[in-house]
Amino acid sequence: MQIFYFYIFNIFNSIIWVMLSLSSENLKLWVLWIFILAFFVSNTLMFSSNKKNRLLEKTKTIDFFIMTNMFMALAYIWTNGLMPIYYRIILSVFVLSALSLNIYVKNNELKEIHQMKSLLDIKIQEIGELHNITNAINSVLDLERLLDMVLSVTVEVLKVKRVSLFLFDEEKENLILKISKGLEKELFNNLKIPAGQGIIGLVARTGRPLLIKDIEQEMPEFYKPSDKNNEYQDKSFLCVPLKIKSETIGVLSVNDKENKEVFNENDLELLNILSTQIAVAIENANLIDNMKDNYKSTILALSNALDAKDSYTGGHSSQVTKYAIPIAKEMGFEKDFMEMLEYAGLLHDIGKIGIIENILNKKGRLTDEEFSIIKKHPSIGADILGGVAFLSDVVPLVKHHHERWDGNGYPDGLKSTEIPIGARIIAVADTFDAMTSDRPYRKGLPAEVAKNEIERCSGTQFDPDVVKAFLKAYNKGNIRVEQYEAVNRWI
Numbered sequence: 297m298q299i300f301y302f303y304i305f306n307i308f309n310s311i312i313w314v315m316l317s318l319s320s321e322n323l324k325l326w327v328l329w330i331f332i333l334a335f336f337v338s339n340t341l342m343f344s345s346n347k348k349n350r351l352l353e354k355t356k357t358i359d360f361f362i363m364t365n366m367f368m369a370l371a372y373i374w375t376n377g378l379m380p381i382y383y384r385i386i387l388s389v390f391v392l393s394a395l396s397l398n399i400y401v402k403n404n405e406l407k408e409i410h411q412m413k414s415l416l417d418i419k420i421q422e423i424g425e426l427h428n429i430t431n432a433i434n435s436v437l438d439l440e441r442l443l444d445m446v447l448s449v450t451v452e453v454l455k456v457k458r459v460s461l462f463l464f465d466e467e468k469e470n471l472i473l474k475i476s477k478g479l480e481k482e483l484f485n486n487l488k489i490p491a492g493q494g495i496i497g498l499v500a501r502t503g504r505p506l507l508i509k510d511i512e513q514e515m516p517e518f519y520k521p522s523d524k525n526n527e528y529q530d531k532s533f534l535c536v537p538l539k540i541k542s543e544t545i546g547v548l549s550v551n552d553k554e555n556k557e558v559f560n561e562n563d564l565e566l567l568n569i570l571s572t573q574i575a576v577a578i579e580n581a582n583l584i585d586n587m588k589d590n591y592k593s594t595i596l597a598l599s600n601a602l603d604a605k606d607s608y609t610g611g612h613s614s615q616v617t618k619y620a621i622p623i624a625k626e627m628g629f630e631k632d633f634m635e636m637l638e639y640a641g642l643l644h645d646i647g648k649i650g651i652i653e654n655i656l657n658k659k660g661r662l663t664d665e666e667f668s669i670i671k672k673h674p675s676i677g678a679d680i681l682g683g684v685a686f687l688s689d690v691v692p693l694v695k696h697h698h699e700r701w702d703g704n705g706y707p708d709g710l711k712s713t714e715i716p717i718g719a720r721i722i723a724v725a726d727t728f729d730a731m732t733s734d735r736p737y738r739k740g741l742p743a744e745v746a747k748n749e750i751e752r753c754s755g756t757q758f759d760p761d762v763v764k765a766f767l768k769a770y771n772k773g774n775i776r777v778e779q780y781e782a783v784n785r786w787i
């Protein structure tokens with residue numbers, strides 16, 4: 297509105313200056329006439345740019361406007377002597393009013409810029425969070441950890457109390473609550489929604505997002521008055537489908553804004569971006585799972601190839617793996633380590649493939665020379681696996697599974713913490729299985745005897761911490777001896 301007053305002021309201002317210039321032949325007043333024109337044009341521009349509400353253009357026009365007004369003030373002083381006193385007074389009032397209004401407009405403009413900057417800051421923060429998610433999707437391979445992180449970001453960016461992610465089951469009959477933030481455990485466990493039912497089911501069926509500001513008004517068919525007492529049923533919420541290519545695989549839903557406001561288009565846009573990222577993460581995880589299954593099949597094939605060659609060690613590798621995993625769990629290792637340990641357990645004796653069969657399958661005791669050949673199997677195993685990129689972490693475990701805590705093992709005579717922790721765990725599991733398995737010339741030792749032997753060798757052959765974890769797992773019943781068919785030999 298103040299722009300309109302400006303406009304009126306300046307018309308009057310201009311009329312006075314025209315009258316002045318026409319009443320005098322002084323050249324100075326004709327120069328002023330040009331300023332008047334500039335003044336008038338600038339105000340007109342400002343008025344029209346205000347209509348367009350284009351911030352940048354408006355700001356530039358206002359700067360020009362202030363400049364011309366300052367020229368007017370200067371011109372007033374310059375021609376002071378030419379005017380009668382009442383003209384000077386009227387002009388002073390106009391110029392001062394114009395300048396005050398300029399300052400007022402400029403202040404408003406600054407406020408508007410400040411507001412825009414705050415909005416921009418929020419947007420930049422949102423983009424930053426989305427960028428972090430994209431990076432995480434490329435670096436975090438564990439889907440559960442990744443989804444947990446993405447949902448935390450969703451809560452933060454959208455300032456909501458609850459977010460839930462539903463995925464279709466294999467039959468596509470139900471939507472299962474996969475992960476949630478803000479839901480109580482009792483609700484979280486086993487929550488499933490039949491496809492097509494409720495708003496979640498509707499979004500899954502149609503594959504279209506829903507922004508609901510007031511469910512009672514917009515979709516009364518889904519609103520039950522009893523829901524008023526249900527703390528998990530809000531009137532405003534957002535639901536978007538998760539899609540891989542064009543197929544809907546689940547639904548992402550948020551509700552309960554912290555500031556109690558209803559959701560808007562901007563929130564919907566953000567949730568759409570997040571849902572796309574989550575769908576990419578799920579697709580990546582599925583691809584990685586398939587890839588891992590293929591790797592595992594290859595590893596099992598290798599392990600079976602060893603069993604076929606060495607009749608004494610048949611089943612030994614998988615048994616060692618079964619003993620190693622509970623030990624690692626007791627030690628608090630996470631999923632990635634377990635996976636590596638599982639591969640190492642299955643492949644720890646793979647080097648025996650490179651040992652001639654009549655030494656490997658010799659009945660009776662080995663000569664020193666034969667034993668020195670057998671002792672090469674960890675290094676041969678490391679060489680075989682050395683060229684396989686995804687097994688690079690497994691190689692040191694294979695190479696050092698016969699090292700001893702006191703440094704008297706082979707092949708490198710490493711001691712204590714020089715030995716990779718995975719290799720120290722496999723050493724205990726390997727020995728326990730070797731002792732408890734039957735040999736051609738004797739029956740396997742009872743589990744209790746083997747356990748006591750492991751305990752006795754703590755601090756000499758084995759890492760004391762690994763032995764402690766082994767004993768805990770054993771006492772909990774997580775390490776149980778199951779006889780398997782093939783005959784085993786401890787090497």
Ligand SMILES: [Fe+2]
Binds near residue numbers: 644673697787
């Ligand atoms: Fe071995």
